[in-house]
Amino acid sequence: MSNGLLPSRQLIGVTRFHWQQLLGPIVVVIAVSYLTSGVSASFSYLTEGALALLVMVLSLQVFIGNSGVLSFGQAAFAMVGGFASGLLTAPVKIKENVLDGLWEPLKAVNMGIWPSLVIAVLVGALFAFVTGLLLMRLSGLAAGIATFALLMVADNVFFNWKLIGPGPQVMPQVPKFAFVDESIVLTVIVIIVVYFFGISRRGRLLRATREDALAARALGASVWHLRVLFFTVSGGIAALSGAMYAHHAGAVTARDFYLGFTFTTLAMLIIGGASSLWGAVVGTILVTAIGQVLLVLEGGVTFGSVEVTLPNGARGLVIAAALVVILIWRPKGVTGGKEFNLPFLNRKSAAAHDSHVQRTDANMNIKP
C-alpha cells in the first residue's frame, strides 16, 4: 500500500553512486544558465530567479521525493531564510528609516551576503528541525494539512509582526548578487548535497519507509528520525532558496513565499518527476521556459502578418493544465522519476542495473 505521494510498486531512486547521475544535472544547469544569461541583462536576471526556484524545487525533492510525504511547509522556511538574509544585509540607515518597529539588535547588525546566507540556512534548518520534531509524527493527509497549517502560521506572523521584519511592507534595499555566477555556484552545491543525501544509507532507508513503512521498521529504521533529518536538510535548503531570491530581487515580502510560490515549485517538481534529482532540474527548466514563452506572448508577438496576444493569466492556466495532465498520464513526471542517464555511456553497468530493477518489479507485481 502506498502511503504517500508517489505511485508505488516500482523501485525508483538511486541506490549507488553513478558519476553521470551527478555530473549530468550539474553540467546541464551550468550550461543552460550561462547560455540564457548570456542573451541579455534581463535574461541574466531571469536565470538568477530560476536558479533560486530550482534550489527550492531541490529542497522539496530531497524531502518529498525520498519520504513520499507531501509537505506544503517548505515555503515557510524559504520565508524565514529570505527575511533573515534580507534583514542581515540591508543597510542600517534604511532599516532605521523604513522599518520602525524592528527589534533593535536586528536594526544595528549589518554583514556581507555570504555570511548572511550561512546564517539563513542555519536558521531555516533550526526552524525545520523544531517543527519537524512535532509534524513528522504525522503522515499522509494529516501531514499535508499540518504542514499547510505551518505555512499559514508563518505567513500570518511575517505579514503582521513588525518586530522581526517589514510586516505587510516590502523589505527594501537588499544588496543584490553582482553576477549570475554566485547563484550557479550555490545551486551546484545544493545539487551535490541533495544527491549525496539521496544515495546515503539514511536516504535509502527513508525511501524504504516510503515503499513499505512496516517492512522498513522491521529493518530497524525509525521513520520519525529519518523524516526529521530530511525535513531539517530540506528546510535549510529552502531557506537558502529564499535568501537567494531576496538577493536576486533586491527586496522581499511575506507574500513572495505564499500559495503562488508553493504551487509553482510543487508543479515544477511533479512535472519533472518527484522521485529524482534530475526530475527536479528538468521540471524547473521546462516550467520556466514555458512560462517565459507565454509571458512574451501575453505581451503580444507578431508572426509575419498575424499578431498573437494571449490574455493575462494564460501563463498560470497553461502550467496548471500541464500539472493536471502530467498527473493523469505520466504520474512519475516527464523523466519518469529516473536519474540522468546517457545510454551510450556506461552502457554495461546501466543495463545491468535496469535488468535488476525489472526482475524485482516482476516479483513485486505478483501481489497487486
Added chain:
Amino acid sequence: MIQTILDALSYGGLYGLAALGIGLVFGVMRLVNFAHGELIAIGAYLMIITIDLGLPLSIIIAVAGTAALALLMELSVFKRLRLAGPSVLLIASFGVSIFLQRSYEIIFGALPISGQIAPWMSGVIEFGDTTITRGSILTIILALALLAGMRFLVENTTLGLQIRAASSDFQTARLLGVRSNYVIGTAFVFSGVLAAAVAFVLVTQRGSVDPLFGVNITILALVGTVIGGLGSLQGAALGGFAVGATISLLNSFLGNYRVYSYTWLFILVIIVLLIRPSGLISNKAFKERA
C-alpha cells in the same frame, strides 16, 4: 454579546456548509478538493451576472451552473485519477483550482465585479438595545435547513445509503453492487449545490466577486473537514463549524491582535492533528498506515 454569539454561529454554519461540500466528495473518493473554492466563485459570478433576471432565476442559474462545473471537474479530471492516492488527488485539485482561477481572470477580468444581491440581508433587527443583522440569522437558518436536508438525504434515501456505504468502505460497496461512478458523480453535484449556497451568503455579505473569491473560506473549510474527521459527514460539518466559530470568536476577543487570529487557529489545528491524526470523529476505514 448576543451579536458575537450569533456571528460565531453564522460563521460556523457557513463554514460547516463549505466543509460538508468538501466532506461529501472526500467520503466517496478520498479527494480533499482544493478547487471547491472555485465552485463557490463561479456561483457568485453567475449570481452577480444574472441578478437582473430576478433573484429566484439568478439563484437557479447559479446552482445549476455550479453543480454542472462540479460534475465537469469529476468527469474531466478526477475520474481519470481513480487509482491515485490522496496526496496526488490533493495536488491535482490544487492544479484544477489554479486553472479555474486563471480562467476566471481571463473571462471576467482580474478586478472585482460588484453587484447587489439581496440587499435586505444586510439590514438589522432591533431587540431592545441589542441589534443583530438579518444576514447572520438567515445564514444560520439556511445552514440548518441545508444540513437537515443533507442529513435526510444521506440517512433516509437509497442514494444516501449508497453514499454512506461508499464512504465507509468503497471497495466492499462496489462489490455489493453500488455503482461507483454514479455515486461519485452525485456527490460532486451535491457538493456543487452546497458551494452555490455558500456563494449566495458570501456574495450578499461582500457585494463583489473576484477570481480569488472562494480561496480563503475553502482553506478554512478544508482544514475543518480534516480535523473534523476524515470520511464522516457529521465530522466534516462539525469540523467546519468549529473552525468558522473559532475564527469568529478569535476575531471578537483578540481585539487589536485580531490580525493574528489565523496564527492561533492554525496552531490549534496542528495540535488537534497531533493528538488525533484521523480527526475528532474518526472513521476506521480511513486510518492510514503510518
